[in-house]
Amino acid sequence: MKATHLPLMAASVLVCGAVLMALLPPVEACSCYPVHPQTAFCESDYVIVVQVVRQTVSKNRMHAYKIAIKKEYKMSEDAREGLRHGKLYTAQDEAQCGVKLEPNKVYVIAANTPMVGLCNFVRPYSNLTIVEKRGLAGVYRKGCGCNIEPCFGPKCIVKPKTCNWSPLLPKGQCEESYGSCVPAGRAQEKGFPTKCHWRRSPRFGECVAKNGGK
Numbered sequence: 567m568k569a570t571h572l573p574l575m576a577a578s579v580l581v582c583g584a585v586l587m588a589l590l591p592p593v594e595a596c597s598c599y600p601v602h603p604q605t606a607f608c609e610s611d612y613v614i615v616v617q618v619v620r621q622t623v624s625k626n627r628m629h630a631y632k633i634a635i636k637k638e639y640k641m642s643e644d645a646r647e648g649l650r651h652g653k654l655y656t657a658q659d660e661a662q663c664g665v666k667l668e669p670n671k672v673y674v675i676a677a678n679t680p681m682v683g684l685c686n687f688v689r690p691y692s693n694l695t696i697v698e699k700r701g702l703a704g705v706y707r708k709g710c711g712c713n714i715e716p717c718f719g720p721k722c723i724v725k726p727k728t729c730n731w732s733p734l735l736p737k738g739q740c741e742e743s744y745g746s747c748v749p750a751g752r753a754q755e756k757g758f759p760t761k762c763h764w765r766r767s768p769r770f771g772e773c774v775a776k777n778g779g780k
Contacts, residue, residue, distance in 0.1 A: 596663040598685035600716045600733040603676075603698055604746055606687035608710035610676040612645035613702060614638050615691055616654075618667045628655050631667050639702045640676075648680045655681045674702065697744045697767050705765075709748040712762035727762045736777035744770035 607613050615637040622630040631654045654675070657664030663683035667673065674694060676687035694702075713728040722730035729747035732738035744767050749759030 595661045596684055598663070600731075601685075601687065602714040602716075602731055602733075602742055602747075603687060604701060604706040604709055605714050606676040607640065607702060607706040610640065610687070611642040611678040612638070612649065613640040613674070613676040613687075614649075615672060615674055617672045618669050619652075620669050621667075622653070624658065627658050627662075629658055629664065629666075630655050636672065640707075645678070653680060656683055660684065695743045695769070697746075697769055701746050705746050705748075709746050709762070709765075711759050712747045712749060714747050727759050729762055729764050737774055740770050740773035740777065741766070744773055 614635050616633040616635050619632040619634055622632050624630060633652055633654055635649070635652070654667070656667075660666075663685055665682060665684050665686075665688050667688075672691040674687070674689050674691050675682060682688055711727065713725070714731050715722070715725065715728050717723075717730045717732050718734060722732070724730070727749075729741075731741055733742065741764060746765045747762050748765045750761040750763040751759075
């Protein structure tokens with residue numbers, strides 16, 4: 567029998583493909599869409615400040631954390647029922663969006679169920695800016711009728727009752743840490759604002775200036 571040979575071009579493609587795959591970094595399974603803290607607040611069933619007491623026994627590839635709730639910014643009845651045992655759960659592996667919590671550390675958590683991960687708003691309380699703390703305490707609630715739309719291109723489409731946000735740019739990072747999206751004027755349609763704009767604190771201006779006005 568005659569041995570079959572791949573054409574030279576096909577063989578070259580296979581070799582190049584193998585080399586390329588070897589050079590590429592491994593793909594992580596966890597991928598999260600950017601979410602502004604205000605959006606996390608408005609779309610979550612609960613927003614709380616907790617202290618992690620300890621990590622408890624892990625089951626079914628899950629970590630469990632015993633928590634003490636220090637403050638409630640927002641809490642639905644379903645969320646209260648789900649948190650009645652004072653436990654949060656997360657995947658063991660970061661590739662599956664698991665988040666690591668440190669015992670005795672205080673966190674702000676915004677989510678819908680006791681199962682939390684990297685795509686939820688889970689931040690050490692000490693890392694929040696004063697504007698973010700005020701936002702969670704009440705300012706963000708005033709803007710829950712507005713939308714914050716991530717924009718990744720050079721031009722953002724202007725939409726009704728929407729604030730455009732460029733999370734990958736320095737200005738967008740300033741809007742995240744020092745801005746909130748609130749109704750502009752009194753115009754209402756079915757109880758919702760027709761226009762919204764960024765409410766930028768003095769610290770926002772300082773942040774932008776520090777980044778060269780970009």
